Amino acid sequence: MTRIGILTTRPDFFTAADPERDSRPLVAALRARSVDAEALVWRDASVDWAGYDLVVIRSPWDYSERPAEFDAWLTRASALTRVLNEPELVRWNMDKRYLSALEAAGIAVVPTSYHHEEGTFTAALEEFPADAHVVVKPSVGAGSRLTGLFGRDDPAAADQARTILAERGTLMLQPEIEELSSGREKALYTLDGAVTHAVAKGALLARGGGLRGGVYQENPQLVEAGEAERAFARRVLDAVADATGLPAPLYARIDMVDSAAHGLVLLEAELFEPTFNLHLVPEVVETFAEAILRRV
Numbered sequence: 583m584t585r586i587g588i589l590t591t592r593p594d595f596f597t598a599a600d601p602e603r604d605s606r607p608l609v610a611a612l613r614a615r616s617v618d619a620e621a622l623v624w625r626d627a628s629v630d631w632a633g634y635d636l637v638v639i640r641s642p643w644d645y646s647e648r649p650a651e652f653d654a655w656l657t658r659a660s661a662l663t664r665v666l667n668e669p670e671l672v673r674w675n676m677d678k679r680y681l682s683a684l685e686a687a688g689i690a691v692v693p694t695s696y697h698h699e700e701g702t703f704t705a706a707l708e709e710f711p712a713d714a715h716v717v718v719k720p721s722v723g724a725g726s727r728l729t730g731l732f733g734r735d736d737p738a739a740a741d742q743a744r745t746i747l748a749e750r751g752t753l754m755l756q757p758e759i760e761e762l763s764s765g766r767e768k769a770l771y772t773l774d775g776a777v778t779h780a781v782a783k784g785a786l787l788a789r790g791g792g793l794r795g796g797v798y799q800e801n802p803q804l805v806e807a808g809e810a811e812r813a814f815a816r817r818v819l820d821a822v823a824d825a826t827g828l829p830a831p832l833y834a835r836i837d838m839v840d841s842a843a844h845g846l847v848l849l850e851a852e853l854f855e856p857t858f859n860l861h862l863v864p865e866v867v868e869t870f871a872e873a874i875l876r877r878v
Contacts, residue, residue, distance in 0.1 A: 584616075584618065586617050586636045586874065588612075588622065588637075588640050590622065590624070590642060591643060596643075602643075603860060607864070633663075635664070636666065637665050638666050639666065639672065641857065646727065649722055656672060657669070671822075671853055678850065681850075682694070684818065689817065690847045691848045691849075695756075700747060703740075707734060707755065712734060715731055716731070716734060716756065717729065717730070717757070717787070718753060720746045720750035720752065720754070721752040722752070730742045730791040757843075759841050762785065762839050767783055767839045767849060768781070769781050769782075770835070770838070771856070772836065774876070777816075781805060782805045783801065784801035804863070811838065814838060819831070831853050832877055
């Protein structure tokens with residue numbers, strides 16, 4: 583019997599505001615197809631990874647708190663079994679500096695500068711208009727941790743930058759995108775390169791730092807994806823393949839926003855741990871399970 587692991591993390595990491603909804607239905611759909619499937623915690627030292635025909639990374643959302651440990655897990659597990667999405671792609675995608683590679687390949691992205699020291703950050707910040715708001719965040723992170731939206735002259739922006747530099751090493755500085763702050767971001771989901779559905783996630787960041795409502799809580803709503811947005815998602819995946827030399831990923835989430843200032847731009851290409859919001863599209867569970875089985 584084929585044995586497949588769906589990779590997640592400890593249940594106590596998830597919260598009522600930010601639950602993990604994808605692993606259970608995927609496991610059930612695979613079991614309905616006579617697969618020995620189960621959810622696995624990536625940090626569980628008792629797991630025999632060699633006992634699985636395939637491990638599909640889904641929700642190891644604490645990876646950003648221990649990136650070196652997660653990288654070591656990728657090396658160890660992939661030496662014993664097949665891991666998807668591919669570990670080489672995951673490593674490339676863990677650090678959001680991949681956006682610069684996609685921009686070089688012709689993909690429009692949110693204007694972003696990267697900083698390893700406070701001096702260059704301060705100089706870049708001063709180039710914004712006095713009344714501008716900016717986003718400060720780490721290049722390695724998940725769930726909007728250490729991400730803040732600040733006025734240009736707000737001392738909290740510099741405080742946030744220093745914290746990121748001390749804890750993560752590299753920070754990103756971006757302008758506020760008005761449409762993003764208005765909740766008009768769209769996330770398009772793909773399986774084997776084909777768009778399955780799209781959601782609007784709602785705005786997350788509060789001006790002055792922190793999260794709206796005080797906790798990370800998406801409010802996903804199914805929306806239609808226009809042909810221009812679908813074509814953009816396909817171009818992003820093509821650019822990822824060109825930049826990495828790797829085949830199309832099993833799954834992806836392409837986050838974008840259509841902005842007055844910059845046009846249709848890429849926010850992130852989530853290639854190894856995006857929630858698929860399968861509770862909103864139960865039919866996609868079956869599509870996902872079939873896509874997994876084609877990779878065994």
